[in-house]
Amino acid sequence: MYIFAPMKDTRRQILEKNYEAIHEHGFQGLRTDQVIKELGITKGAFYHYFSGKQELGYCVVDEIIAPQYLDHWNQLYAYVGHPVEGIIERLMALRRDIPPENIRLGCPLNNLIQEMAPLDEGFQQRLNRIARGMHLAIHDALARGQKARLVDPDADPEKAAFFVLSTLEGAFGISKSFQNRKPFDASVELLINYLRTLKKSA
Amino acid sequence: MYIFAPMKDTRRQILEKNYEAIHEHGFQGLRTDQVIKELGITKGAFYHYFSGKQELGYCVVDEIIAPQYLDHWNQLYAYVGHPVEGIIERLMALRRDIPPENIRLGCPLNNLIQEMAPLDEGFQQRLNRIARGMHLAIHDALARGQKARLVDPDADPEKAAFFVLSTLEGAFGISKSFQNRKPFDASVELLINYLRTLKKSA
DNA sequence: CTTGACACATACCTACAAGTATGTATATAT
DNA sequence: ATATATACATACTTGTAGGTATGTGTCAAG
Numbered sequence: 283m284y285i286f287a288p289m290k291d292t293r294r295q296i297l298e299k300n301y302e303a304i305h306e307h308g309f310q311g312l313r314t315d316q317v318i319k320e321l322g323i324t325k326g327a328f329y330h331y332f333s334g335k336q337e338l339g340y341c342v343v344d345e346i347i348a349p350q351y352l353d354h355w356n357q358l359y360a361y362v363g364h365p366v367e368g369i370i371e372r373l374m375a376l377r378r379d380i381p382p383e384n385i386r387l388g389c390p391l392n393n394l395i396q397e398m399a400p401l402d403e404g405f406q407q408r409l410n411r412i413a414r415g416m417h418l419a420i421h422d423a424l425a426r427g428q429k430a431r432l433v434d435p436d437a438d439p440e441k442a443a444f445f446v447l448s449t450l451e452g453a454f455g456i457s458k459s460f461q462n463r464k465p466f467d468a469s470v471e472l473l474i475n476y477l478r479t480l481k482k483s484a
Numbered sequence: 485m486y487i488f489a490p491m492k493d494t495r496r497q498i499l500e501k502n503y504e505a506i507h508e509h510g511f512q513g514l515r516t517d518q519v520i521k522e523l524g525i526t527k528g529a530f531y532h533y534f535s536g537k538q539e540l541g542y543c544v545v546d547e548i549i550a551p552q553y554l555d556h557w558n559q560l561y562a563y564v565g566h567p568v569e570g571i572i573e574r575l576m577a578l579r580r581d582i583p584p585e586n587i588r589l590g591c592p593l594n595n596l597i598q599e600m601a602p603l604d605e606g607f608q609q610r611l612n613r614i615a616r617g618m619h620l621a622i623h624d625a626l627a628r629g630q631k632a633r634l635v636d637p638d639a640d641p642e643k644a645a646f647f648v649l650s651t652l653e654g655a656f657g658i659s660k661s662f663q664n665r666k667p668f669d670a671s672v673e674l675l676i677n678y679l680r681t682l683k684k685s686a
Numbered sequence: 687c688t689t690g691a692c693a694c695a696t697a698c699c700t701a702c703a704a705g706t707a708t709g710t711a712t713a714t715a716t
Numbered sequence: 717a718t719a720t721a722t723a724c725a726t727a728c729t730t731g732t733a734g735g736t737a738t739g740t741g742t743c744a745a746g
Contacts, residue, residue, distance in 0.1 A: 292723080308599055310512040315703065325705080326725045335704070387602050395661045396598040397510055400589050406663070413661045441670035444658060448671035449647070452654020456646060459597045459615045461608070468643035469650035476678055494693080517733065527735080528695045537734070 293331045295321055300338055301346045305383075305390050308397050309339050309405075336404070343408045347390055351412050355419040365427035366481050369420060369446065370474050376450075377470050385463045389454035417443045424480070437480050449473045495533045497523060502540055503548045507585075507592050510599050511541050511607075538606070545610045549592055553614050557621040567629035568683050571622060571648065572676050578652075579672050587665045591656035619645045626682070639682050651675045 299317050307313075314335055318328055332338040354372065361368035387393070391412060398405035420443040427433030453469035501519050509515075516537055520530055534540040556574065563570035589595070593614060600607035622645035629635030655671035 307603060308510070308512060310510060311603065313703070314705095324725050326709095327723075329705075330723060388598055392657055393598050396590055396595050396657055399660055399663075401509060401513065406661075410661050410663075413658065438670075441674060444655075444667040444670040445651070445674040448654035448658045448667060449651040450654065451657050452650035452652065453646075455594055455598055455653050455657065456615065456650045458601050459608075459612050461601075461612075465646040465650060468640075468646040472643060472647040472678070476674070479681075515733070516735095526695050528739095529693075531735075532692085532694060 292323070292327060296323075296328060296331060296338075297342055297346060301342050301390070304339070304342060305387050305393065309394065310397065312339075314338070336402070339398075340404055340408060343394065343405065343412075347394070348408070348412050348415075351391055352415045352419075355416045358419045358423045361423075364432055364481065365423040365430075366433060366477050368423055370477055373446075373450070373470050373474060373477075377467060380463070380466070382463075384454065385457050385466065386461065388458040389451060392451045392454055413447065417447055420446050427480075432482055434480050434482055442480065446473065446477070494525070494529060498525075498530060498533060498540075499544055499548060503544050503592070506541070506544060507589050507595065511596065512599065514541075516540070538604070541600075542606055542610060545596065545607065545614075549596070550610070550614050550617075553593055554617045554621075557618045560621045560625045563625075566634055566683065567625040567632075568635060568679050570625055572679055575648075575652070575672050575676060575679075579669060582665070582668070584665075586656065587659050587668065588663065590660040591653060594653045594656050615649065619649055622648055629682075634684055636682050636684050644682065648675065648679070 296317075299321055300312065300314070303317050304312050312335070314328065315325075318325060328338075332341065354376070358365070358368050358372060361371065384390075391409065394405065395409050395413070399409060400406070421439045424433055424437065424439035424442055428435055428437070428439065449469055450473070453466045453473075456469070457463055457466035459465075498519075501523055502514065502516070505519050506514050514537070516530065517527075520527060530540075534543065556578070560567070560570050560574060563573065586592075593611065596607065597611050597615070601611060602608070623641045626635055626639065626641035626644055630637055630639070630641065651671055652675070655668045655675075658671070659665055659668035661667075
């Protein structure tokens with residue numbers, strides 16, 4: 283399968299550099315020629331792999347952003363132990379591994395949602411598919427916990443999952459505004475406190 | 485002071501239409517000529533009142549967005565009663581009065597922060613001034629509550645205020661992604677539950 | 687009554703960013 | 717050996733968004 287190596291390489295490079303540029307300037311602010319220059323390639327290469335800017339954007343979402351987020355949260359399904367602790371562990375992993383870049387530039391997923399969701403149906407659907415995947419993973423974890431009588435039966439897994447998502451994405455946004463990770467850390471900390479209250483005190 | 489009436493009118497119209505357009509397309513996606521056309525005016529009028537697109541953006545933030553948010557949250561200082569109930573009341577007012585438009589298009593403040601904060605120092609400072617104002621109002625309410633022994637003394641007003649802001653802005657973002665107000669309502673509901681736990685059970 | 691400031695209107699300019707058309711080297715299949 | 721597909725490179729086109737330059741009507745003050 284050597285044959286496909288060079289193709290995948292160039293295409294992947296285009297995707298990744300554009301991903302970074304989108305993270306920095308947003309999709310509307312993305313200048314494809316600029317990225318092409320930085321990569322030391324030409325328009326020929328770009329338009330050989332992508333029909334245009336829009337399709338490139340879709341591919342960045344599908345092939346770079348979606349796997350990142352879904353892989354992270356789908357690890358909940360493999361977590362052994364109290365489901366609530368699983369969610370907490372995912373949040374702590376996030377807080378631990380967050381690059382300073384993401385404080386300055388925010389969460390790539392959140393950024394794109396805020397910018398593109400109302401403007402482009404294709405973005406909207408792709409981005410919401412990711413959000414739904416994250417919501418489902420958290421929802422399922424809590425529901426499993428309830429079945430196993432490990433989670434407060436009065437809790438509403440759907441609402442709680444929305445709450446977690448909102449606070450998490452909001453935490454990125456507020457930290458970006460303050461250019462400081464304190465808001466992020468504080469929000470995640472209090473979110474974790476809330477999650478602990480869902481553990482059945484039995 | 486009749487003299488300034490016609491001036492203020494046109495300028496205000498330009499500001500408000502552009503505010504709406506920014507809400508819809510973002511600042512980078514804003515097409516000033518388009519708005520000029522819709523208003524039935526010409527470039528002469530626009531550039532008479534604003535030196536360019538950037539200054540227009542700054543004025544929209546300062547003269548439309550900032551007052552909206554700061555007026556809302558500064559009402560906390562006038563609230564008589566339990567400070568935590570004051571915050572809850574502000575959240576419920578928000579949930580009650582939120583136009584469907586803001587579910588589709590998101591929170592104008594949050595949108596601009598995510599889009600412009602890392603791109604333009606002027607936006608960053610102006611937008612963060614608003615966020616700091618909101619944070620301060622909530623922080624002060626909780627601190628007053630602690631002084632009056634109405635709020636759990638172990639609570640951290642600064643962190644709690646960040647938590648409220650994160651969840652609230654995040655709730656807008658997630659609802660925008662789902663094109664549905666359920667995530668917003670759920671997040672605000674659980675946030676209110678959390679705030680009640682801060683009331684001293686004395 | 688005229689002079690200057692204000693509040694616009696009209697016409698023009700131009701830089702850029704997206705996209706297109708076409709050429710070419712290499713490799714693979716037949 | 718030749719045809720065909722791949723993987724790019726080069727040069728060109730084109731719409732447009734932001735901005736400029738300049739003209740004009742009105743009004744108030746001196």
